[in-house]
Amino acid sequence: MATPVSAPADSVDVALVQVASPDSESRDERIARVEALLLANPGADVYVLPELWSAGYFSFDAYDALAESLDGPTVAMGRRVAAALDAWIHLGSIVERDPSGRLHNTAVLIAPSGLVAQTYRKIHVFGYQSLESELLTPGETLSVVSSPLGATGSTTCYDLRFPGLWQELSDRGAEAVVVPAAWPAARREHWRLLTQARAVEHQLWVVAVNACGVQRGVELGGSSRIVDPSGRVLAECGADEEVLRCRIDVGLTAVVRAEFPVLGDRLDRSAYPGLSTASGEETA
Numbered sequence: 001m002a003t004p005v006s007a008p009a010d011s012v013d014v015a016l017v018q019v020a021s022p023d024s025e026s027r028d029e030r031i032a033r034v035e036a037l038l039l040a041n042p043g044a045d046v047y048v049l050p051e052l053w054s055a056g057y058f059s060f061d062a063y064d065a066l067a068e069s070l071d072g073p074t075v076a077m078g079r080r081v082a083a084a085l086d087a088w089i090h091l092g093s094i095v096e097r098d099p100s101g102r103l104h105n106t107a108v109l110i111a112p113s114g115l116v117a118q119t120y121r122k123i124h125v126f127g128y129q130s131l132e133s134e135l136l137t138p139g140e141t142l143s144v145v146s147s148p149l150g151a152t153g154s155t156t157c158y159d160l161r162f163p164g165l166w167q168e169l170s171d172r173g174a175e176a177v178v179v180p181a182a183w184p185a186a187r188r189e190h191w192r193l194l195t196q197a198r199a200v201e202h203q204l205w206v207v208a209v210n211a212c213g214v215q216r217g218v219e220l221g222g223s224s225r226i227v228d229p230s231g232r233v234l235a236e237c238g239a240d241e242e243v244l245r246c247r248i249d250v251g252l253t254a255v256v257r258a259e260f261p262v263l264g265d266r267l268d269r270s271a272y273p274g275l276s277t278a279s280g281e282e283t284a
């Protein structure tokens with residue numbers, strides 16, 4: 001008889017909830033559909049959704065009408081489901097209207113109690129073939145909170161291209177970073193490369209959940225994935241809607257960092273300008 005293999009003590013069951021936001025579906029229909037989907041997949045410790053899935057990332061003309069506060073219908077659904085499943089829900093992001101009326105692309109992490117544990121307003125709003133940077137106000141703060149994934153940071157989609165932001169999260173102790181996205185299929189290989197590069201650079205878990213399907217004529221890339229702190233891809237979704245479960249050992253971050261202590265060799269930021277002058281590159 002085979003010996004049952006028990007999961008390590010700090011093993012966490014993560015569900016990548018890759019959903020589409022078809023133009024034919026209203027925001028409220030989509031919230032109801034995704035709530036049913038989550039409730040039909042109990043048992044994970046952490047569920048992660050894509051960027052702006054309820055409004056639809058490419059529905060720029062509807063952002064104003066669909067903007068919501070942190071008490072709005074998308075977050076209310078996440079809070080209900082977190083309590084019902086006794087799980088953490090990273091709700092991806094919503095179009096948030098702040099008390100002064102400005103709109104943001106805000107990621108929301110909800111604890112099993114139903115309380116909001118973290119919010120993050122996307123800092124690098126996107127302007128290439130996108131109206132996001134015209135319509136939304138960038139965020140100004142980062143946060144790292146404790147979750148079953150360890151010290152957890154949040155970044156959103158285009159932020160993947162900006163290593164300085166990740167450096168800051170890493171400096172603040174992040175052991176895992178969640179990346180909700182609406183990343184087009186046209187640049188799927190960048191998505192794959194960058195999710196792995198950020199994991200390797202900072203020796204942390206990357207839990208990256210993309211949208212799929214077609215929105216306003218744009219095909220989204222799917223390929224939601226979990227990358228471990230040494231850059232190995234442990235799970236990757238296909239191109240269609242799917243809930244993909246993967247057990248991860250969150251203690252691996254410490255193991256990888258101890259075994260190959262790159263982070264300790266990082267120089268203080270002030271060292272870099274001095275180095276370039278010393279090598280003969282004159283500054284103006």
Ligand SMILES: O=C(O)CCC(=O)C(=O)O
Binds near residue numbers: 057125158159181
């Ligand atoms: O950087 C990219 O290629 C995609 C970024 C994007 O779609 C977004 O930030 O929503």
